[in-house]
Amino acid sequence: MTETEEIRKGLAGVVVDYTAVSKVNPESNSLLYRGYPVQELAAQKSFEEVALLLWNGELPTEAELQEFVSFERSNRALDENVKAAIDLLPKNCHPMDVGRTAVSVMGANHPKAEDSSPEAELEKAKHLFAKFPAVVAYDQRRRRDQDVVEPREDLDYSQNFLWMTFGEEAAPEVVDAFRVSMVLYAEHSFNASTFTARVITSTLSDLHSAVTGAIGALKGPLHGGANEAVMHTFHEIGIRKEESREEAAARAKAWMEDALAQKKKVMGFGHRVYKNGDSRVPTMKAALDKMIEYYGRSEMLGLYDGLEQAMGEAKNIKPNLDYPAGPTYHLMGFDTEMFTPIFIAARITGWTAHIQEQRAANALIRPLSAYNGPEERHLS
Numbered sequence: 001m002t003e004t005e006e007i008r009k010g011l012a013g014v015v016v017d018y019t020a021v022s023k024v025n026p027e028s029n030s031l032l033y034r035g036y037p038v039q040e041l042a043a044q045k046s047f048e049e050v051a052l053l054l055w056n057g058e059l060p061t062e063a064e065l066q067e068f069v070s071f072e073r074s075n076r077a078l079d080e081n082v083k084a085a086i087d088l089l090p091k092n093c094h095p096m097d098v099g100r101t102a103v104s105v106m107g108a109n110h111p112k113a114e115d116s117s118p119e120a121e122l123e124k125a126k127h128l129f130a131k132f133p134a135v136v137a138y139d140q141r142r143r144r145d146q147d148v149v150e151p152r153e154d155l156d157y158s159q160n161f162l163w164m165t166f167g168e169e170a171a172p173e174v175v176d177a178f179r180v181s182m183v184l185y186a187e188h189s190f191n192a193s194t195f196t197a198r199v200i201t202s203t204l205s206d207l208h209s210a211v212t213g214a215i216g217a218l219k220g221p222l223h224g225g226a227n228e229a230v231m232h233t234f235h236e237i238g239i240r241k242e243e244s245r246e247e248a249a250a251r252a253k254a255w256m257e258d259a260l261a262q263k264k265k266v267m268g269f270g271h272r273v274y275k276n277g278d279s280r281v282p283t284m285k286a287a288l289d290k291m292i293e294y295y296g297r298s299e300m301l302g303l304y305d306g307l308e309q310a311m312g313e314a315k316n317i318k319p320n321l322d323y324p325a326g327p328t329y330h331l332m333g334f335d336t337e338m339f340t341p342i343f344i345a346a347r348i349t350g351w352t353a354h355i356q357e358q359r360a361a362n363a364l365i366r367p368l369s370a371y372n373g374p375e376e377r378h379l380s
C-alpha cells in the first residue's frame, strides 16, 4: 500500500487513542460520560456534579460536591485585568474572540500556570469553570451597553449564569433548560476542539494554552459555531411571531429545498460520527419544546420542523445538538453570537478532563503526511 492510499482525510474513521472520559456509540445512538448515559445525567444531575464526574471519573459524594460548589461560588468574579483586556477589544468583535482572549489572560494570571501536576491541573480546570460564565455575561452586556451584573453566591451555576447575563432571576423552567444544555454540551470524545486541546497538551504545553486553542477550533461553523449558524438560518428565513406553526413550517421547508438545490451545507445537520441521529438531540429538543411553550412561540417550532422535515426528505440527514440548542438560547434572550461562547463554558469540563487524560499517558501527537509537491530541484 502506498503512503497516499493510507490517507484518511479529516482522520475520518481513524482511532487515535483510548479515552475513558466518554463513549460515543453511533450504533446504539448513545453517549456515556464515564459510563453513565447522558440522558440520565441531564434528567437528574446538576452541571456541577457532571463536571466532577468528568474530571474525577466518579460522581461526587455530598461532601465533595459541597466543597466544589463553595469553591465555584466564591471564584466567579472576573479579574480586573481580564475585564481590561476585554474592554480593549472592539464591542462588535466576535464573542468567541473575547472568550479566547479571556482564557489566555486567565492563564497568564494563574499562579500555577506552568504547574502541570494533576492537582494543579484540576485546580485550573475548576477555576476556568467558575470564571468563564462571567466572561460570557460581561461580553453580552457590554455589547448591549448595559452595566455589569456581579455574581451572586446564593445562586447555583445555571441560575447565576442567567442572572449575570440578564440582570434578573430566571424562571425555574428556563434555568432547567439551560442546565440541560450545559450537561449535553459538556463532552463528546475526540471532536475537533478536544483533539486540538490534546494535540497542544501532547507538546507538554500548559492547560490554558490547550483550552485557548480548543476555543479556536470550536469557533468554526462545522463544529461549535453551528449553533450560531442555525440561528442565522432562522433569521434568514424570517422569524414572524404572529405566524402559525404550519405557515412557518411551509416557509422553512421551501427555504431548505432551495438551499439544497443550490448544494448549500446547512449548519446544524449532519455529524462525523452519528449517521443516524445525534444521541443528544431528543433531550435538547424536549428542552426546546419547554421553552417554546414557556415563551408561547409555536412559530419557532414551525421553522424547526420545516427545516428538519425537508432535510430528512431530501437527504436523510439528521439534526445535531446545535440545531435545538440555537433556538433555545435565542428564546432565552442571548444574542446569536453568544451561543458558541456558552458552548465553551460547558465544554471546558470535557476539554480539561481530556487534557488530564492526555498528560497522564502522553505521546507527542505528530502524524505523517504524504508529500505531493515538486520533485527535488536545485538552485542553478
Ligand SMILES: CC(=O)SCCNC(=O)CCNC(=O)[C@H](O)C(C)(C)COP(=O)(O)OP(=O)(O)OC[C@H]1O[C@@H](n2cnc3c(N)ncnc32)[C@H](O)[C@@H]1OP(=O)(O)O
Pocket (backbone or CB within 6 Å): 010, 221, 222, 223, 224, 226, 264, 265, 266, 267, 268, 269, 270, 271, 272, 273, 315, 317, 320, 321, 322
Ligand atoms: C457540536 C458539533 O460540533 S455537531 C456538528 C456541527 N456542525 C454542523 O452542523 C455543520 C454542518 N454539517 C456538516 O458540515 C457535516 O455534517 C459535518 C462536518 C458535521 C460532518 O461531516 P463529514 O462526516 O465530514 O461528512 P461530509 O461533510 O463529507 O458529508 C457527507 C455528505 O453529506 C452531505 N452533508 C453533510 N452534512 C450536511 C449538511 N449539514 N447540509 C447539507 N449536506 C450535508 C455532504 O454534502 C456530503 O454529501 P456528498 O457526499 O453528496 O458530497
Ligand SMILES: O=C([O-])CC(=O)C(=O)O
Pocket (backbone or CB within 6 Å): 185, 187, 188, 190, 191, 192, 223, 271, 272, 273, 320, 321
Ligand atoms: O463529536 C463531534 O465531532 C462534534 C460534536 O458533536 C461535539 O463536539 O459535541
